[in-house]
Amino acid sequence: MLLLVIAMIAMILVGLYTPMLEPARQKLNFLTVPFYQLTDVPRRIGEWSEDLFTSRSDLQAENVQLKTELLIHQRKLLQMAALAAENVRLRQLLNATDMLQDKVLIAELIGVSPNPLSHLVVINRGNRDGVYEGQPVLDAFGLMGQVIAVDEESSRVMLISDPTHAIPIQVNRNGVRAIAEGTGDLNQLNLRHVSINADIREGDLLVSSGLGERFPIGYPVAEVEKVVRNSGQAFARVVARPMARLDRSRHVLLVFDTHSLAPSPETVPGGISSSSTSSAASVPVRR
Amino acid sequence: MIPYQWSKYFIVVASFLVALVLSVYPLPLSWRWWRPELVLLMTIYWVSVFPLTISLLFLCVVGLFQDLLFAVPLGQHSLAMMIVAYISIMSYRRVRNFALWKEAAWVFVLVIISQIPNAWVQTMAGRPVPGLLYIAPAITSALFWPLFRQGMERISSHYRIS
Helix, strand or coil, X not given: CHHHHHHHHXXXXXXHHCCCCHHHHHHHHHHHHHHHHHHHHHHXXXXXXXHHCCCHHHHHHHHHHXXXXXXXXXHXXXXXXXXXXXXXXXXXXXXXXXXXXXXXXXXXXXXXXCCCCCXXXXXXXXXXXXXXXXXEEECCCCEEEEEEEXXXXXXXXXXXXXXXXXXXXXXXXXXXXXXXXXXXXXXCEEEEEEECCCCCCCCCEEEECCHHHCCCCCCEEEEEEEEECCCCCCEEEEEEEECCCCCCCCEEEEEECHHHHCCCHHHCCCCCEECCCCCCCCCCCCC | CCCHHHHHHHHHHHHHHHHHHHHCCCCCHHHHHHCCCHHHHHHHHHHHHCCCCCCHHHHHHHHHHHHHHHCCCCCHHHHHHHHHHHHHHHHHXXXXXXXXXXXXXXHHHXXXXXXXXXXXXXXXXXXXXXXXXXXXXXXXXXXXXXXXHHHHHHHHHHCCCC
8 A cells, every 4th residue: 555655656756757657658548549539429429410400491591601601701812812922922022931831630629638727638630640749729710729649540739728838929910029828727828028118918919929930920829818017027917818719619720830741741641731822721521 | 147256346347437438528628627536436435345355456557547548647646546545445434334415525525635646746747726626526526426326336236246
C-alpha cells in the first residue's frame, strides 16, 4: 500500500518534470481511442436518425435557404477575388512575398477531455489524414487552438482558453503586438505584458500575428472586452473574449501550413482541398 | 456456465469499464465540474463488498488507465484512488452500519479527499483550481450515491456476488 503510494508520487513527479514517461504514454494512447469513439455513438445515431427521418418539404426548404446563402457568399467571393488580386499586385509593388493560400481539412469533434481544468478536445482526424503536432485549428468564427497529440485516427486539440496555452496576436486596427494567454475560463483570454500606454481599446479585434511560426497570420482570435489601466502598475490589464465558439463548434477546420505540406500533398488523398478564393470552396466532409 | 469465481471478476472489470466510458462522456466544457466521480464511486462500492480481498494493484492499474484517458499526469487518479481505497478498507466495519444518507455524506467526504491530490497535481502542472469548485463533483457524487448503491446491489445480487 505505502509502496504503491510512494511509487505513484514518484511517477507523478517524474511525469511532471521530465519527458521520460511521454513515449509510454504515446504508445498506450491508442487504448483510449475506443472509449472516445464509444461515447460518440449516441450523437452519431442521433445524426443518422435525423438524416433518415427528414421530411421532403424540410429538405426543400433547407435547400432553398442554402442556395440563397450560397448566392450571397458567392457575391462576397467575387469581391474577395478582386481584392486578393489587388493585394497581390500591391505586395509585388512593395517587393513583399505574396500571401500563400492555406490548405484546410474539415474535422469533427468526437470527444471532450473530462478533466475540468484542461481545455482539450478530441477530433476524428489523425496521422492518416496528415495531421501533425502543432497544427492550428479553426472554426467558422476564429482560431480555436492547436493539435498537441496525434494518433492514427484521432488527435487531441488544446483550445486557446487552456491555462497553459498562449498565442501571439496583434490588434487588427493598428498592429500592436501582444500575447494572449488562456485563463481556464472559456470566455476569457488575458493579454500579457501590455504596456500601460499601448493603443488597445475595448472592441478591438485581435488577430493572429504569425510570430512564432505556429499559427498562420491574420485569423481572428479574440475581441477586447475590457482594458484596465492602473497608473500604479507597469502593465495594463486587458481582457479579451475568444471569437471562436469554443464550446459549441462541432465541425472544425485544420489548417495545413503550406511550407510543411510542400513535399507531398498527394499523400493525403482527397482529404485536403484549397480554400482559395477563386474556386468555390469544395471541402469534402467525410462521415 | 461460467464458473462463479470468473463471473465475479468479469462483473468487477466490466463495471469499471462502464464507469470509465461514462466518465469520458462528452459534457459541455463548463459543466464538467458537476460530473459524478463514477470510477471512484465504483471503487468505494467494490471495496465495501470485498474489503479483504480486493487488489490494490488492480485499482492502481485502473487509476493509471484513467490518467491516460483523461490526459493528466500519470499517477494522479491512481494516487487519489489508493488513498480513498485505503480509508475505505480501514473503515468498512463502521460504514457497513450506516444508513444510506449517512453513507452518502461519507462518500462526500471521500470524494473531497480524492480531490486533494488531484488539485495538487493539476496545480503543479500549471492549472490552478479556481476557488471552491473542486467540491462540485463531491456534491453530485454524494447525491448520486443512494441511486448508485441500490443499482449496484441489484446487479451484485443478480450475479450472486458477495
